[in-house]
Amino acid sequence: MSCLVSRLRYYLDISEDDEKLVLELEKQEVNYKARRTLNLQQQKNNLFILKRGWLYRYADLQDGRRQVLRVHYPGDIIGLTDIAMCETFGDLATATDVTLCPFQKKHLDKVFIQSPRLTALIFSLGMLEEAILLDRITMIARNNAVNRVANYMLELYSRQKIHTNNTVFTTFNMPLTQDVIADALGLTNVSVSNAFAQLKQENKILNHRKRITILDPDKLKKDLNFIDRFFEIDTSWFPNA
Amino acid sequence: MSCLVSRLRYYLDISEDDEKLVLELEKQEVNYKARRTLNLQQQKNNLFILKRGWLYRYADLQDGRRQVLRVHYPGDIIGLTDIAMCETFGDLATATDVTLCPFQKKHLDKVFIQSPRLTALIFSLGMLEEAILLDRITMIARNNAVNRVANYMLELYSRQKIHTNNTVFTTFNMPLTQDVIADALGLTNVSVSNAFAQLKQENKILNHRKRITILDPDKLKKDLNFIDRFFEIDTSWFPNA
DNA sequence: CGATATATTGAAGGCAATCAAGAAGTGTGG
DNA sequence: CCACACTTCTTGATTGCCTTCAATATATCG
Incomplete structure (x- = not known):
């Protein structure tokens, strides 16, 4: 069962066609142990759906300190914030063991074309x-x-x-x-x-x-x-x- | 000439059909003097395109202080942040004389249905x-x-x-x-x-x-x-x- | 021009940063 | 299961930056 679909259903009736669109994005799975960092630069053009665990996004500062930008939970889409940018910034670190579903930024265009309603929900x-x-x-x-x-x-x-x-x-x-x-x-x-x-x-x-x-x-x-x-x-x- | 269209054109080729979609939203115009406040609660379900002048969004705090949340320039769409919420929060204040084009939230659905490409740009x-x-x-x-x-x-x-x-x-x-x-x-x-x-x-x-x-x-x-x-x-x- | 809004400058006080040392908790391997 | 290393948390003393308060100067508007 997809926790993204379940989260979307919390807000809106999702048709079966729309559900398929989402599930299409969750085909691949990758696992990471707790307390690891994932370099986002290398994952350019990839977004992730978080299936399991806690993950946070942070940026390293000049002086060695860092700023935690966002904490993610199961059902979150990770990387939408960077969708407008050619380069991503910041890195991801796992707080617990996690499961991620990476998918290509490109694949989002199907959602935009085929389901204005689902698009409006993701936009919202x-x-x-x-x-x-x-x-x-x-x-x-x-x-x-x-x-x-x-x-x-x-x-x-x-x-x-x-x-x-x-x-x-x-x-x-x-x-x-x-x-x-x-x-x-x-x-x-x-x-x-x-x-x-x-x-x-x-x-x-x-x-x-x-x-x-x-x-x-x-x-x-x-x-x-x-x-x-x-x-x-x-x-x-x-x-x- | 629409400054929103001109800003969108900075990033992307906008077709004539898409331009019409945007211009549709700019039909009405309202003017305000500098250093006035506009109560957003009363404008529920309305978004604005800022045509002229500077405007900022702020929230009043419990202790009488306030937090300025965002400054807007000509070509900005005002209120997208609240699109997900049933109630808006905060108010607008004009820094200079301004011209606003109010339009109904509802009218955005046309954009989402008719132009996935324009939708992707606004989303980005x-x-x-x-x-x-x-x-x-x-x-x-x-x-x-x-x-x-x-x-x-x-x-x-x-x-x-x-x-x-x-x-x-x-x-x-x-x-x-x-x-x-x-x-x-x-x-x-x-x-x-x-x-x-x-x-x-x-x-x-x-x-x-x-x-x-x-x-x-x-x-x-x-x-x-x-x-x-x-x-x-x-x-x-x-x-x- | 006068009234109001905005900006400058100085002194005193408070909150969080820094530095430091030790305690508690967690994970790993023998 | 325990011992050890490492991470995370706690506690105290000192320092520094920003706030607060206040008074004056400058700018802007009607």
Whole structure:
């Protein structure tokens, strides 16, 4: 069963023809162990569908530090951001063991030609990611370390809900190290550690052995002005099937 | 003459049929004076093509501060980011006098059905914006005030080159106030002022009366690791006309 | 011209970075 | 199953950059 199709079905009825279009892209499979890096430059013109595991995209900076740009979950299409560019930037690193389905950028044209409706959905999901990046900019630009970490945990929580069809509890797996979280939020591992300590003391978020517990998600969302953009998209304008 | 069509033509040959599709969206026109705000909530289901002037999108925060999310130039489509969402967020404010062409979200479906090629271009431009947001996150998360301001000026410079078909000089109009720049970069107006003072002293960037001079753009780009993502996009995978 | 908006400059304080050392956790091979 | 190496996390002290607050100067608009 394709987790991309299942994610798309969360938002929209997908016809059998459309399902075939997607499955066409998932023919190949590659596996990687946890904590490996994949050089994207070598994979030029390839996109990936993530079938299993956690993966993150990062960029190395001049001074040796790095910036984590995005974390991917099963059902994500990886590389759409680069679709406009001749050269890709950044690399991928695996947080857990993963399974990827690589496919050629070119093969997307079939989707664009044969299914305006599916195209509109993929387009919308892309724009949704953009809105979430705007939220993240606001968060990084204007919040202190504690709120950044709390906000990020809420985002991971909300994402998992969609990717697992709402079967996620307030305790969930979070395999990212504090170094990775720090690099995602523009902090240091020291600040992230201190932030978790404070969140624990305030009875808001517990973390123990790669597992996170958000004690009262709704209250925390309200306190942080967190907007959950994942659970619904507007399909009213979509071309008919 | 449509500046959106002209911008699209910068990247791709646009057929006459495709041009008609775009012009269809620009039938209405509305004018606004400088330094006004437009409530986006009321314009639900509307997108805009910006024909003239500068406009920026911002979000009000709980504590009274605000975050500037994006600056728009003539030829931009405004609101694509919200296309997936039932509710919009944030507001628009005019930096100069502007002319907008509002059109219904619904009317986009014609583009998706009739021109996969034009759809691919609009999609790619959207993804390009996303890549630029990733750059901005890196910049805000990892750079000091001086570099943030310098980097942002380079971005504005590069954008204007595309939007005016390369007819922009190292001195150009920059109608944003330092408050707006601060709110875009997660700084205060004080820091922005100090940053400009230092950039002036180092003979890198001069600003005087809403005009910016970048003394040696290429050197500055290199020093800041600035990547210009605007000047080219990969159209090789696009569906044929 | 006067009123308002925008920019400059200085002083003091706070938050996160940096540096450093040690503790806890994880994985591997014998 | 344990020992060892390595990674990840914690905690404390110091430093630096940006914010905040405040006052003045300059620019812009009606």
